Amino acid sequence: VVPSSLPVIILTAVFSLLPALILFWAYRRGYFRDLDAQSRIILEERDMQLERPWESPVERLTREVAHGPLVEPERGEWGGAS
């Protein structure tokens, strides 16, 4: 007879230790270096240059200074009808 606690203890141990090992491996492989670059990897230069109508004049100016002249978004740019 298997005690009711045993399978869950084993499963939980595997589910908790496996990520810990992968975390250690990933750290050693350098996957957590340069986190700032990682956070920006999904943003292309065009994403930063798009004119966003909801932004305040200051926010637009900040974007323009950092990324150059703003460009018009295309139709449906934000995931919906224009």
Add this chain to the structure above:
Amino acid sequence: VSAGAIPEGGLTRVEIDAVASGRGLSPAELEARLRADASSRQVVLLLYSVALGWLLIGSLFGDLASFKLHWPDLLTSWAPLTFGRVRTAHLHMVNYGWATAALIGTSLWLFPRLVHAELKGARLAMLGGVLFTVGVLLGIIGVLAGVNDGMEWMEGNRWLTAPFLVVGGGLIGLSLFRTAAARKAEHLYVSVWYILGSFVWFPMLYLTAKIYPWSGSTSAAVNWFYAHNVLGFWLTSMSVGAAYYFIPKVLGRPIYSYQLSLLGFWSLAMFYSLNGMHHLVGGPIPEWMITTSIVASIFMFIPVVATGINLHMTVLGRFGALRYSPTLRFVVLGGLAYTAVSLQGSLTALREVNRITHFTHWTVAHSHVGGYGFVTFVAFGAMYYIVPRLVGHEWPSARLIRWHFNLALAGIAIYVVALSWAGVAQGLALLDPKLPFQFSVVRAMPGLYGRSVGGVLMTLAHFVFAYHFWIMLRAPRGAAGPTRPPFHEAQPLLYAVEEPGR
């Protein structure tokens, strides 16, 4: 070349050069992006179409199950339409048919973009999607016919359903891991961890729960180990991974704190698996297991607050964007629901709260905040962003988007408020030894009517969305859409920008 609706490929060299130059990209970068998008197009469209089909049928089954709670004599003469089977079929359709398929589709589209590579084994992924769908279908037919394994969240018969789900899901996972191995991106974005984690966890969970015929109280323990973890390690992880992509992408700013996002992922990965036993408070398993699980549930504040802070602080000061982007509107509300449902879940695990809410409608309301308010809203938001990029033109109707959003939001709000109240009223009545059981039923009845009203509104929202999706697929490439954003007239409370002419 039109649209945020970026076409899936087939451009001439001259067109690529022109578009790339307009977007500040090198032609090679743009071509790689177009190839990445094109590589997953067919399988994503297939999965989205299947998912929407299940959403419609699953919603109707959910409504029928809800009606039966206040009209108990409705359709009782035919066994497949009795409450136990209809409710279970609903859960399978919306969990495995809708949410799983929609989030796998979203992950398959996101992943090549995230790792800057084409989807490897796209045909295998397509085959995997078909097999997974067959498995879901057979499981539901089995449930309706009374053939099931009798374990909540995995009632599908192990011989009828499991082989298709395992092989189908495995092929999709294989495709993603091959893509990861062929990645060209130097850095791994946090969504990559969430997506890859999901495809490691789900097969481990499903196989351990299904392969061995657990029995007795062990069966209950393993059942809730699976059922709770499938939320955190499958639906939640894919949804949070998607939210971490769409919010920064639409807003054009990185997430508030990348370090917090990693803390959220790794603390979820290491500690979430301890949580499931809090579903068995008062049950026939060792008390220390339940206590450990309750403590772990409170630990969940760490990943939840880390993720919540990150998502909400990224949007802070940009609420005006909700007027322009249905994607953002759905995903941001989904993020709020994630924070709410997770904190609610941690508190519900406490014995003092659980003694009132256990075995009541509260639990159903709670699961819908997570399964619908969070997971489904994120899936809707993702589809609004992705589908135009798959078919090459924007959504045709701002009005249909508005109807979809408003009906879904009203539906889930009525549903959750009514059923949460009914659950507490029912629980308090059940705890009072002076009151007959019947009193707890009568007391909860208004909440059950509210549940049906909310459910019907959500179903209407789904039919609106499915119709919109259908005309979207049928519209010619490059078709022009409306001229104003769907929520342009709605002025958010926290929107502070003065627009000329307003």
